[in-house]
Amino acid sequence: MPLLAGCGRAAEPYRQESYVFGTRVELTLYADEPTLAARAAGSVLADLDRLHRQLHAWAPDSEVAAANRALASGQPFTPSPELAELLRQGQRLEALSDGLFSPGIGALVAAWGFHADSYAARLPVPGTLAALVAARPRLADIRWQHGQPLGRKPALQLDFGGMAKGWALDRARRSLLKAGISSALLNIGGNIMALGRKPDGTPWRVGIRHPRHAAAMLSLALHDGEALGTSGDYQRYFELGGRRYCHLIDPRDGNADCRVQSVSVLAMPGRDAGLLSDVASKPLYFAGAEQAAKLARRFALAGWLLVDAQGAVWVTPALRQRLQWQQPPDSLHVTGAP
Template identity: 90%
Template sequence: MYRQESYVFGTRVELTLYAADQAAAAHAAAAVLAELDRLHRQLHAWAPDSEVAAANRALASGQPFRPSPELAELLYQGQRLEVQSDGLFSPAIGALVAAWGFHADSYAARLPPADGLAALLAARPRLADIRWQGGQILAHKPALQLDFGGMAKGWALDRARRQLLKAGISSALLNIGGNIMVLGRKPDGSPWRVGIRHPRRAAAMLSLTLNDGEALGTSGDYQRYFELDGRRYCHLIDPRDGNADCRVQSVSVLARPGSDAGLVSDVASKPLYFAGPQQAANLARRFALAGWLLVDAQGAVWVTPALRQRLQWQQPPDSLYVTGAP
């Protein structure tokens, strides 16, 4: 076994893998982490020298921009997923995220100016506003600013999985800030077991096993947030109303194996978070999820039947509702 940690995409990355020898393991891990670091620098939403920042400057001024193959893929996927989620997920709301102060490593406990927020909402920035012309993108909407923070980690998981398989690694666990994917099983034949953090305690709420190619993604209000006048505001911004209210505590989704399992696990948690427990099942079906778990504002847990069977509770909830499908 070989384990290495790093800090990428503004979060901790943990890579655990098995290989024939330490040198092979170290080489494979270093290559994956180097690629993640490259993508982080390229896709950083507010670093002035990133490609996303350059694209945002062009979009704001109404100028065309030629994206790299990686950025073009994210744009195409983002447009598709924006439609699939009924606009509950949108990488076009970077200006809204910045207005709330979350385009910074540290942020103040303050509300955005009401008039500025209203203007951004009135503009209704969406990736659907981007037009493609000869390999370039163009949008006549200054309020449209790209931020791939809601999909880049999961998208990178899929790339890392392919990279590890190409390097001959068939047993691994990759965790990018709570977005987790596994390859195969451990050498003794046992499955990988991972934990989901309790949104209000610094410990695991539960654990579950992951099968080869499955991906687990969690969105919650407990990592990037601030409190003001007794209310909590988090980095999860609802594209419909620009609200940063923490309406639920966390949502975890389990994506089925597939070439885009990581991407699905990252993106799908956001629409379910905004939809809440009553509407989550409808959205989960659109993403063909293997299961989902939601902790509502009162701390009650809502979970699908199939996923419940796989859970081992470390801190059982006071209220548990088995609901929805799958």
């Protein structure tokens, strides 16, 4: 998870924290009037709290839970504008990633136990896992009829945990700009976006955590509109029989066996920068160092960094030049583009 790196400041920022989408949210804002910053931050957090209740796949009274019941029974449903956007964006990004990212594998997430806030160190029931993998649930299985989604496979269950934080980051940015905030750093569960610069003219500086130590591995300056996201095997995981299993589940085979330690991606400024920073790290994680460059080009990333299972770091040339190392790796490979 990226970490906010300390740096000098020209004025006292307004800071507010919360806990949404099962993760920590940190807002750091600069404004001429403290009341303006407080109102803007409060509006963002209220929206995030509403979206959390609406999109929680495992809360029985959420919209996504109701959608999953409809999909399982083969019934069409009428989504809210937010859910419709997530479904359509999810279908687009699933296709772009060749299925290495899919919000349709909620049943696999539940089979591993990672749908709960606390989970046991246990493997899925073999028959259940094999059946879900054979069914290949994907958002591509949803067709639209008169604006209503209709599922084709009972195994298809929605879980937007791999994209909702980044999608919400884009909403938060638009909300702050509309409120007149032009200097801020937004962090939703390790997906970080910069608005403008700090009042002293310097860019925001953020860190990326070392996947095996609770400290920053490196830092980099984050420019206006850029978004940084990291997926790693150290956030939600358990160990069993000498092996580590994490919440990153490969849609191809249903495995959660942590083949890579972490992947960080840098998304260029744009309307969906936050969304891409959240989504793109997953297919790169499953593709591994040798295939990451091809997928990164599809997502038009500004750069990416991968820590493989042995702790070696793979990084793109442009991103390498922006890094300041706190814990330099023993093995560094500059590879691919961008």
